[in-house]
Amino acid sequence: MALDQSFVGRSYPPTDPYEVGREKIREFAEAVGDANPAYSDPEAAKALGHPDVIAPPTFVFAITFKAAGLVIEDPQLGLDYSRVVHGDQRFAYTRPVRAGDRLTVTSTIEAVRSMAGNDILDVRGEVHDESGEHVVTAWTKLVARAAEGEA
Amino acid sequence: MTAKIAYAEVEVGTELPARTFPVNRATLVRYAGASGDFNPIHWNERFAKEVGLPDVIAHGMFTMASAIRVVTDWAGDPGAVVEYGVRFTKPVVVPDDDKGALVEVSAKVAAKLEDNTVRVDLTATSAGQKVLGMSRAVVRLA
Numbered sequence: 001m002a003l004d005q006s007f008v009g010r011s012y013p014p015t016d017p018y019e020v021g022r023e024k025i026r027e028f029a030e031a032v033g034d035a036n037p038a039y040s041d042p043e044a045a046k047a048l049g050h051p052d053v054i055a056p057p058t059f060v061f062a063i064t065f066k067a068a069g070l071v072i073e074d075p076q077l078g079l080d081y082s083r084v085v086h087g088d089q090r091f092a093y094t095r096p097v098r099a100g101d102r103l104t105v106t107s108t109i110e111a112v113r114s115m116a117g118n119d120i121l122d123v124r125g126e127v128h129d130e131s132g133e134h135v136v137t138a139w140t141k142l143v144a145r146a147a148e149g150e151a
Numbered sequence: 152m153t154a155k156i157a158y159a160e161v162e163v164g165t166e167l168p169a170r171t172f173p174v175n176r177a178t179l180v181r182y183a184g185a186s187g188d189f190n191p192i193h194w195n196e197r198f199a200k201e202v203g204l205p206d207v208i209a210h211g212m213f214t215m216a217s218a219i220r221v222v223t224d225w226a227g228d229p230g231a232v233v234e235y236g237v238r239f240t241k242p243v244v245v246p247d248d249d250k251g252a253l254v255e256v257s258a259k260v261a262a263k264l265e266d267n268t269v270r271v272d273l274t275a276t277s278a279g280q281k282v283l284g285m286s287r288a289v290v291r292l293a
Contacts (some may be wrong), residue, residue: 001190031178031182032216032217033178034223048153048227054229056216057216057229060260063187085239088239088285089211089236090236096232
């Protein structure tokens, strides 16, 4: 099913703040097997110039992807989430995410395309901290594979 | 931010220490819990095969998180990463045995940019297949 082209450029309201906890960062770093002390030891993080432990570069995806759920699940858009795979992912950082951050995400649909029966959706998530300063932007490309017999 | 590698000391072509990351079913369950991504293609073989996959596959974001460790361990400060992007070209297939899969990552400096930053191009393969494409990071060096 072709997606509704009128969604290009649409922005969704900012999410409620997500509070980044030290132990959540530690849990994530352990899950990817990354023992870098900047993720678990506040003193090690401070020695690198950070006010508290920082999160691994891809940590923020959990927050931006949840925010993108507003887009993905928008029934008017018509995306078949059961057939969605992750195509591309990119981040641009103003600074690393760190413990104590209260982050909001504003999602915007950058592009909607159909190619060979696949629906392709590009979503940009702008992540800001409590004072309104930019932290990171995440670009996510999702591909809904063509249903059997539709390609 | 305090990277331990000096911009002046690297050249285009400088190789970063390559790494091999093992991933098994337990790794994926743990990553699912920590990341909140509970898509059953990452832990349920029956479901994965029903949707046309050869077996359970790793989360693309797990592979992405592993690959950047080559850069963050080299630079010393993970906060030195300014940009990072990948294309998920092939899935990392994770069989239910005592070995699981291996993700092999190599990287080299591809360009020296302004403000003491360099672009690092990464290559990630598993079972001989390229699993990440267009995999690039920009990192700020000392």
